Amino acid sequence: MSKVLAICTSKHKGTLKNEIEEATFIEEFGIEGDAHAGKWHRQVSLLAFEKIDEFRNKGGDVDFGAFGENLVIDEIELNKLPVGQRLTVGEVLLEVTQIGKECHDKCAIYYQVGECIMPKNGIFTRVLRGGKVRVGDECNLINMEKKVFSL
Template identity: 30%
Template sequence: MNPTVVSVHVSAEHSFSKSRAESIELLEGIGVRGDAHAGVTVKHRSRVARDPAQPNLRQIHLIHQELFTHLAEQGHEVAPGELGENITTACVDLLGLPVGTRLRIGEAVVVVTGLRNPCQQIEAFQPGLLRRVLPRDDSGEVRRLTGVMGIVARGGTVRPSDPISVELPPQPHHPLTRV
């Protein structure tokens, strides 16, 4: 199967989950039209409290559908949009991409900035889920499984079934860290 968009989501409120939409419009340098996290400067409440003038490297959130399959195998039923992502993907190794990867999605281009750092709200959503999305690897390092964040480099409409193409940045590649 080719990399594709499974579903798209938006919420004008600072809610944990986002509602499914037929399409979303990405605005260059802003994020998703009508989404509470859209803006040139950071919109996530905890980050605004620290420094409201910092650039918004979290304009758009993407999660791979394969995470939901993994979580279901561990007893957690989670549907696309429920973890707050704007775009649910299939067949893209989001977590393995380097910083600066360009994702061509429908008409738009998203530049990957880093990993989403899940918070305690995930535990409130489903008890036990936080430890499932923040497991430790064999060396004891925390792995963040809840997708990637990015900025909109070119605006456009994104719909379910849109193809996704991956353009890696020039070498050397830098692994994703939390943003």
């Protein structure tokens, strides 16, 4: 079972995010109080715990939020999900809008961490249904298969 290991927000784009225990997600906007919230396609960013752990195993000393991610999720290969995939996180429904991104030109994250793993491993989503998310909440993929019934 996949879970939320961390929720992270920041007031400014391109900076490390700070951990919080719960957040309010606003439909078609993002996380209340986060710099990336807005009427666009990259409202909430997710990063797989396993990718952070790989970085740590190479000697990287990073906390959750160090790569600018909003949610740290375990047990799902997030970067393998297709655009359009939907997932529930706590009370919230998210839709994948982008896999990876162009990295900022040596933003604060690069200078503090030395590398950014979001360009290849991060995913971006928009909020289809708002609500609360708490650390420890379940994260589930929505089966997107179309069912055809014959009479």
